[in-house]
Amino acid sequence: MNPQELKYTKDHEWVRREGENVRVGITDHAQKELGDIVFVELPAKGTVLRQGQTAATVESVKAVGEVSAPVAGEVIEVNPSLEGAPGTINSSPFEEGWLFVLRMEDPSQLDGLMDASAYQAMTEGGA
């Protein structure tokens, strides 16, 4: 189930607003599609990303997926536990498996993202 309080992108990222920052991860649907995740490449702290720019790479036994920045901003924190335990994304996609935190450049960009029900409808539509 996709948490109600989060925003979603069509590329299966989730976004949690924390004041002027957002925490970003990939959805349960995304981790299921990828399968067992074996490697994660995260951006360096201080990286400034445009909206939609590739921020991280998530690799599973069968595919490699790119994670884009859902909104523009600067990377201020990355999840330190993923390097040693990338499977955390499979076991806890919305909580412990978060990827990075961005300091938003323009919070109004959040308005362009989907809510939980719109995202649910999109994934059920087969996307």
Place this chain on the structure above:
Amino acid sequence: METIYELGAEGRHGVTVPRPEDAERALSHVPEALRRRRRAKLPEVSQPELVRHYTSLSRLNHGVDTGFYPLGSCTMKHNPRFNEDAARLPGLTALHPALPDEETQGALSILWELAEHLKGVAGMPGITLQPAAGAHGELTGMLLMKRHFESIGEMERRTKVLLPDSAHGTNPASAAMVGLEVVSLPSNAHGTVDLEALAAALGEDVAGIMLTVPNTLGLFEPDILEITHRVHDVGGLCYFDGANLNAFVGRARPGDMGADIFHFNLHKTFSTPHGGGGPGAGPLAVSSVLEPYLPVPQIVKRNDSFALETDRPDSIGRVHPYHGNFLVSVRALAYILSLGDAGLREVSSGAVLAANYLRTKLESAYKLPYPGLCKHEFVLSGEGLGEVRTLDIAKRLMDYGIHPPTVYFPLIVKEALMIEPTETEPKEILDAFVEAMLRIADEARQQPELLKAAPHRTPVRRVDEAKAAREPILRRPPN
């Protein structure tokens, strides 16, 4: 299974090597700092132990010599033994690559003749035999593309390479390796290049396109002439990945389709050993505009003798020591000459016939996302068979003594199973494969647990792929 270090006993040996008479004197020339302080840890086994160890290891293996190997995209065809006879001729195996041209006329003539045949197959005027395999050919090709734009002063603005989303996985890597930006082109509903998406992506910033022909769905691009025409129109170059040449060798030529660069995989189409059976070779053919940049040396024929030409100022340089993987070239020429033109045409018709035979036998039991005639391979999906996944189907095939096809590729098909039978299998083998696949489809519905725990009959059972990737042990722990 024990490693060879765990066998034998201290002091045991398989052969007796005499101690050289002047060993002490020879050793005195080795500086103290470079001398070994401890004895080298070498296996200590008798000759029968040694032979049994490696013979039993070889029996745990599966290759084209032991069974069917329908690995999509890889053309695992039979390696004719005549090729091996040719490659073992003492005049070739005892040859040193640094000998002067006058003493290697025979070897140079072999390379020259192979190059001429490959240029004929490609319908393109320039060639290098140096690249060691397909991806190396791709990289060499992209370096040529870059050098071309540098020499005409357009490299600064031509930063992009277009790649259909059904391209070989190595293509984007090769483009990125030379510093170009990869732009992915979505396929249309038929699984081929979407001309509108192509038009939208094309511009003066495009260095070229990399096309796998036929593509990884086993489909020939019906608009190939239109595609290459449009790329040339904006000044771009067309790279064709020739890994799938088995689909059209002897019947159509990339040069006629507008290719500027085309790589061969001798270890696929031209039957040299593939996958652990030895090194590969990825010769690269080019159009006349790229000829000046080809790697040196080039083999040239002057009157009736052959020479290595190194004085080519615009060349990108060497991409491999000496002459590439020479004995692979010998095998490929043996194959080409033993088949002749008519035989090569039968290769492609046989490969396409075998693939379509399997496709029509399997398309009712498995989902075929892109229906219709295929070329030398086709892609099924493992979706819709209940709770089992493609990985389980692949593992179960091993229980039937068949090497699994390529799985989860191309990425545009969910739960993909990519099947390429090649022209070298008799009908009985193809029928046995069909039978195994149909049984597995039944098992998937009735005994899914059987598939999920497969394989059951192999020396190594189901391996934990995620654990292997997350916690790889890359070195045997020292004992």
